[in-house]
Amino acid sequence: MAEKIISKFFDIRDSHTIDVYMKHGGYKTIQKTLKKMKPAAVIDEVLKSNLRGLGGAGFPAGRKWSFIPKDSSKPKYLIVNADESEPGTFKDRYIIDHFTHGLFEGIMLAAYAIGAHQCFIYIRGEYVRQAERLVKEIEAARKRGFLGEGIFGSKYDLDIVVHRGAGAYICGEETALLESLEGKKGFPRMKPPFPAIEGVFGCPTIVNNVETIAYVPAIIERGAKWFADLGCERSGGLRLFGVSGHVNKPGVYELPVGTPLREIIYNHAGGVLNGKGLKAVIPGGSSSPILTPDEIDVNMDCDSLAEIDAMLGSAGVIVMDEDTDIVRALYVVTRFYRHESCGQCTPCREGTGWAERILKRMLDGHGRPEDIDNLFRIAGNIMGNTICPLGDAVALPLKSYITKFREDFEKRIPVDGAGASKQRDSLMLLN
Amino acid sequence: MKKIEFSKKAKKEFNTIVGRYPEKRAAMLPTLHLAEKEFGCISPEVEVYVGELLTVPAVKVREVVTFYTMFAQQPRGKYHFQICRGISCDLLGCTKIRDYLTEKLTLEVGATSPDSKFTLSEVECLGACETAPMMQVNEDYYGKLSQKSVDKIFRKLK
Numbered sequence: 001m002a003e004k005i006i007s008k009f010f011d012i013r014d015s016h017t018i019d020v021y022m023k024h025g026g027y028k029t030i031q032k033t034l035k036k037m038k039p040a041a042v043i044d045e046v047l048k049s050n051l052r053g054l055g056g057a058g059f060p061a062g063r064k065w066s067f068i069p070k071d072s073s074k075p076k077y078l079i080v081n082a083d084e085s086e087p088g089t090f091k092d093r094y095i096i097d098h099f100t101h102g103l104f105e106g107i108m109l110a111a112y113a114i115g116a117h118q119c120f121i122y123i124r125g126e127y128v129r130q131a132e133r134l135v136k137e138i139e140a141a142r143k144r145g146f147l148g149e150g151i152f153g154s155k156y157d158l159d160i161v162v163h164r165g166a167g168a169y170i171c172g173e174e175t176a177l178l179e180s181l182e183g184k185k186g187f188p189r190m191k192p193p194f195p196a197i198e199g200v201f202g203c204p205t206i207v208n209n210v211e212t213i214a215y216v217p218a219i220i221e222r223g224a225k226w227f228a229d230l231g232c233e234r235s236g237g238l239r240l241f242g243v244s245g246h247v248n249k250p251g252v253y254e255l256p257v258g259t260p261l262r263e264i265i266y267n268h269a270g271g272v273l274n275g276k277g278l279k280a281v282i283p284g285g286s287s288s289p290i291l292t293p294d295e296i297d298v299n300m301d302c303d304s305l306a307e308i309d310a311m312l313g314s315a316g317v318i319v320m321d322e323d324t325d326i327v328r329a330l331y332v333v334t335r336f337y338r339h340e341s342c343g344q345c346t347p348c349r350e351g352t353g354w355a356e357r358i359l360k361r362m363l364d365g366h367g368r369p370e371d372i373d374n375l376f377r378i379a380g381n382i383m384g385n386t387i388c389p390l391g392d393a394v395a396l397p398l399k400s401y402i403t404k405f406r407e408d409f410e411k412r413i414p415v416d417g418a419g420a421s422k423q424r425d426s427l428m429l430l431n
Numbered sequence: 432m433k434k435i436e437f438s439k440k441a442k443k444e445f446n447t448i449v450g451r452y453p454e455k456r457a458a459m460l461p462t463l464h465l466a467e468k469e470f471g472c473i474s475p476e477v478e479v480y481v482g483e484l485l486t487v488p489a490v491k492v493r494e495v496v497t498f499y500t501m502f503a504q505q506p507r508g509k510y511h512f513q514i515c516r517g518i519s520c521d522l523l524g525c526t527k528i529r530d531y532l533t534e535k536l537t538l539e540v541g542a543t544s545p546d547s548k549f550t551l552s553e554v555e556c557l558g559a560c561e562t563a564p565m566m567q568v569n570e571d572y573y574g575k576l577s578q579k580s581v582d583k584i585f586r587k588l589k
């Protein structure tokens with residue numbers, strides 16, 4: 001079995017403390033880097049490692065860092081995205097709980113590389129215990145001179161601030177996060193300008209996911225080539241796959257990028273619960289299109305999933321057994337995005353509500369003959385017509401669930417039209 | 432409108448919070464979290480007070496309070512049960528746990544008991560899907576819920 005990088009700390013007692021982290025080699029890399037490496041060399045190494053953003057979009061981390069303007073006199077900021085709210089995703093919680101100082105060492109390396117002296121960790125409000133742990137360990141690091149003025153006796157200053165969200169999925173989207181951090185409601189911004197040019201407080205800003213940052217120390221310590229070789233062609237390293245739903249061993253599994261989905265479900269997560277058959281799998285958090293059992297030999301990397309019109313997203317695998325009601329599953333997923341839509345764009349705000357109501361009445365036995373077509377039309381009207389990708393995050397599942405499980409939806413429409421009401425409602429607007 | 436104010440200790444904490452940000456307004460969420468702890472909920476008086484502290488109009492505070500789900504605009508019960516209704520929890524029967532809790536507490540979802548002891552809410556995915564079905568009670572997570580484990584949690588609370 002392949003080695004583990006982050007998750008080996010999950011089983012070590014008190015691995016969140018400075019002493020245990022240092023006993024396992026922690027904080028050596030940053031000290032060496034501060035003495036021997038130029039910031040540009042750190043960026044170059046991360047670029048060559050093929051580390052791709054692990055928060056959802058899969059953008060190459062080193063490339064993003066290289067967008068920070070070199071000549072700007074403004075302060076630069078690093079933001080660690082710990083909002084972790086995509087249904088099916090829970091890996092960042094493990095990192096914060098057990099690889100706390102590993103995350104800090106990653107922050108130090110990333111901040112040094114981009115020339116930031118302040119880092120904000122934006123953590124979802126419900127992770128109260130995790131926020132407490134971060135604050136406590138930051139304090140411990142500061143006491144030893146690992147944070148604050150002249151870290152590790154160098155000339156480089158760095159501080160980390162923990163900033164708690166307050167219950168809004170949309171604040172995980174990087175520009176909504178910036179607004180939220182500035183003390184406003186979380187409305188996503190139009191891009192460009194991209195955060196690297198004009199981010200928080202109007203200054204150059206890099207936003208990276210917790211897990212992305214947590215892999216940086218290993219890359220700098222052991223080299224870009226080593227990391228790149230662990231993964232597949234265009235996506236280096238390992239990543240943490242979260243598996244939940246109908247499996248025998250739900251949990252976090254650290255595996256090479258590109259591991260086949262079948263292997264993750266059957267070899268690592270112990271197979272389908274109660275020995276049942278498989279109905280469907282969501283491969284990468286609930287925004288992702290759904291897969292049928294004959295599609296699970298796909299390799300779990302961004303490119304392979306894109307080839308079959310799915311996405312790796314946050315690598316949150318959600319398994320559904322043969323008895324799963326797919327109409328209900330789509331209803332629950334759609335209800336989530338309706339609840340979390342910020343309401344700025346009409347297609348997203350109204351479309352999510354329409355879709356939820358149609359699915360609800362299908363569940364209640366009142367489906368109408370035109371419902372399936374209308375669901376497709378709603379999805380089509382959302383796609384590409386919104387400020388942020390939350391719109392697509394509901395449109396893609398809508399299209400894929402209905403296309404791949406059309407019979408299940410058709411069964412919810414009474415043949416004699418008994419359930420159909422003749423009333424005109426707001427859905428007529430769609431025609 | 433009743434004038435309210437932070438305790439000495441909370442004021443000190445507020446000053447530390449503000450000091451962490453290059454702009455005062457950025458202290459909005461942490462100040463609201465602090466205010467909720469201090470005053471029990473974010474009433475209109477609290478909005479005005481927080482607005483004064485951060486030198487922003489009260490309406491900008493209201494805009495934030497109503498955007499995020501965590502801020503209580505009315506007092507909540509001593510124990511806030513938040514049952515996850517996300518997809519992984521739904522697949523593993525969270526609706527049964529919700530129904531069991533509504534029965535046990537004789538409370539509808541969204542309501543607070545007359546003795547102010549319990550509030551029952553349904554919430555979206557809490558990022559602990561591997562422990563589904565799960566819920567959050569005040570600040571702690573409880574996973575792999577069954578009727579039996581819910582009973583046990585109750586015995587601990589009372």
Ligand SMILES: Cc1cc2nc3c(=O)[nH]c(=O)nc-3n(C[C@H](O)[C@H](O)[C@H](O)COP(=O)(O)O)c2cc1C
Pocket residue numbers: 052053054055056057058059061081082083084085086169170171172173174175207208209210212213388389390393
């Ligand atoms: C609706 C929405 C929600 C998102 N939620 C998260 C989140 O909770 N955590 C996260 O790291 N990224 C989230 N993202 C992705 C971020 O916008 C951003 O791409 C990411 O934080 C960049 O980090 P990375 O390049 O390291 O992945 C979300 C995106 C969208 C559109």
Ligand code: SF4
Pocket residue numbers: 170187188340341342343344345346348349386387388389390391
């Ligand atoms: S797509 Fe939806 S969530 Fe995103 S900005 Fe528009 S309304 Fe808000």
Ligand code: FES
Pocket residue numbers: 087088089515516517518519520521555556557558559560561563565
């Ligand atoms: S679905 Fe319940 S914690 Fe994620």
